[in-house]
Amino acid sequence: MIPEPICAPATPPVPSAVALVRVSGTGLAARLAPLLSLPEPRTASLRTLRWDGFRERALVLFFPAPSSYTGEDLVELQVHGNPLLVRRLLECLGSLGIRLAEPGEFTRRALLNGKQGLLEAEALRDLVGAETDTQLRLAQARAGALPPWLQEARQALAPWVARAEAAVDYGEEEGILLDLLALNGDLAPVRRQFHVEQSRARAARHLQDGLRLALVGRPNSGKSTLFNVLAGEDRAIVTDIPGTTRDVLEVRCEWRGLPLRLYDTAGLRDTEDPVERLGVARVRPVLEGADLVLHLWPAPDPAPDPVLRAALAPFPGKVLDVRTFADLAEAPGVAIAAHRGNLDALEVALRERLLGGLAPDACLGALASARQVALLEDLAHQLDLLADLAPGGPPELPASLLQGAWGLLARLTGEDRAERTLDELFSGFCLGK
Template identity: 45%
Template sequence: LVVTFPAPHSFTGEDCAELSLHGGRAVLAAVSGALTALGARYAEPGEFSRRAFENGRLDLLEAEAMADLIAAETEAQRRLAVAGADALHQACASWRERLRQLMARQEALIDFPDEDLPPEVDAALSAGIAALRDEMYVALAAAPAAERLREGLEFVILGPPNAGKSTLLNALAGEEIAIVSEAPGTTRDALGVRLDLGGVPVHLTDTAGLRDTADAIEAEGVRRARARAARADFLLLVAGPGDDFAPAPENIPHLRLRTKADLGGPGLSARTGAGMVELRARLAEAARELTDTKGGAALARPRQIACVRDTAAALGRALELSEPELRGEELRLAAAALARLVGGIAVEEVLDAVFSGFCIGK
C-alpha cells in the first residue's frame, strides 16, 4: 500500500510517500535495497523533524515536545510533553508580544526625546520590564521540577549493613534485583532498578551498608554509597531493629524506615509485605511533589532554561539603565535570547543538538 502526501500538507511540508508492507524483515530489506539502488538513502536521526522545522511546520519548542513525547516512559512524562509544552508555548508567545510592546515604547522615548512625554510613561515602561522579568524568574524557579520529571528521579536506599536494604529494593521492584544474605556487607556496589511511582520515573538504588571496615572493596562501596546519597533527589534511610539511622545530607528530603517488623517490633516488613502498600504510596507522593511544575510553563531542557535565563538577565540589566539608548539595546538582546527559544535565530549547533536525539525516521 502506497500513501502519498502532497506538499505542503505532509509532516515535513514536502512531497512524501509511505509504504505499508506485508511480511517480516526480509521483505523490508528487499524493498529498502530496491529503493537505495534507485538513489534513495536512509534518513539521519531527526531528519524528518528537522525538515519540518526548516519548512515552518514546527518550531523548536514543538520539536522538543515531540521528542519528549516519543521518549515518555510514564503518564506524568507524557503529560509534561503535551500539556507542559503547550503551556510553555503559550507563555513564550505572551512574553514575545509583551517584549515587542516594551521595545516599541522604548523606541518612542528614544525617537521623541523633545516631546515632553509625561514621567509616567517611563515609569510604566520600567514596571512592564520588571513584571516580565519577574514572571520569567517564576518559570525558572519551577524548571528543576520539570527537568527532574523529564530525566527521572534518583531515590537512594541508605543504611547500615544487614538492615534489609536489598530486600526492600527487591520488594519495591517486584523481582530479585539484589542478592539477599544474612551476612553483613553482601552489597558492595550500587544496584538499581527503574520504577514508575505515581506516574513519575524513579531510579531506585540500593547501596553498600555504611560502616567502618578494613576491607578495601567494601570501603570503596561505602564511599560510593555516600557519594550517591549526596546526589540523590530523595533518601530512604533504613535501619533494622536496634540500628541507628544514618544521618541524611542537608537539603535532601528523606524518609526513615524501621525494617524487619516480622522479627517483632514496629516498622515494615519487606518479607511479609506488611506496610509495603503504604510505603509505595508515600514514595509516589514524594515523587509527585518533587516534580510538581504547578501547571505553569514547563522549562524541562537545559537549552530552554538558558534562553529564558538570558532573557530575564537582559531585562534586569535594562532596569538598571537610565539612558534610553542603552536600555533599548538590552531589550533587543532580550528579544534575541527569547527568539532562540522557539528557533527564531537559526544557530546550526543548536539545531544539531535538538534533532540529533530523535530516532531514525522521525
C-alpha cells in the same frame, strides 16, 4: 536550492508484521516512477513494487507537498516486516537518487518548512523517549502549539523593544524618552508568569529525566527493602544478614506518579570483606550523580553511623535523612516503615525537595528540556535586572536588557533558526522521524 530526496525506515529493523519506509522530497512522482505509480493523495492503495527480481506487495500512501509532515512530497510504503527486504528496498531507493536520511531529518525539514515549531519538535523527541506514564503525559502536553504565556510575553515585550530602540537612536533629537516605570508596570505580569513557569519547568525537568535517588545507610538499615517497594518488584535481595547488598543496583520505575531512577547500594561501613569493600567503593560515584541521597537511618538508632556521616559530608545540600523501622520506634522528620507500605512521608518529602512542592500534574505543559529551562532562567533574570533599574538613567541599559530578552525569547521558540540548536536536537532523534 532544493534539498535532496531522503528515505528511511520508520520502524525498527526486527522481523515483524509490517515495516514502514518513508520517502520525502520534491517531485517524488517522477523520481519513484521506475518503482511504482503514486496513488491518489491520502488514499491507502496496494501497489506491486518490482526491482532486482523482487516483487513486493506494498500499501502506499502519498501526501503531496505542502500538506505533509515534512511539507515536501511524502510517500509511505508499508511492506512486510523483514529487515533484509527493507534494506534491499532502501538500496533500490538509493539507486533512484534518494539517499538515506540522517536521524531526525524528516522532522528537521518539517521545522524548516514551517510545519512544526522547535518546541513541538523537542516535545516529539521526548515523547518518543518517554519511559513512564508521567513522562508520556508531560511530552504529550507540550506537543501542541506555542504555550500561550510565551505568546503573551512576546506581545508584551515587542512594543517596548521598539520604544527602547527609538529612545537610544533618536532620543536626544526627538525628545523620545523611555518611561521605565510604565515599562516595568507593563511587564510585571510577564515577570510573575516567568517565575511561575521557572518552578514548573525545574520540576518538569526532573520528572522528564527521572529523579535519581541513591539509597545509602548502614548495613541492615532497610535500603533493599525500600528499593523493592518503590520499584514494585523484588529486585534486590533482602535478608537480616548485614552486608547483603554488595553491588550497586539500578532500577527505573514510576512510583506514585514520580519517575524514579533508584540506586541501591552496599551498606557503608569499614569492612574486612574484600567483596563488600569493592561494593562500598562503588557508592561514591552514585552519590555524585544523584539528585537526592536518601540516608536511611533506622528509627531505633540514637545517632547515625559515624562512617556514614563522614561519607555524606561532601554532599550537604542533597542528603535527606529518612528514618526507617518507624514501626519499631518513634522518630522525628521523614519516618517510614517500607515493609508495611507506610511511605507517605517520603512522598511528601520528595515532592518538596525535588519538585518544589508541585504535584506531577501541575507540571503538564511546562517547558522541560535542559535547553529550554536554561533559556527560561536567563530570560527571567533579564527581566529581574530590568525591574531593578533606577528610573532616570540613560536608555542604553534598559534597551540592551530588552534586546537580550527578545533574543532569548527567539532562541527559546526557535525563531532564530540557530543551526547548533537544531544539530543538538536532531542528534537525539531516531532514524525515520
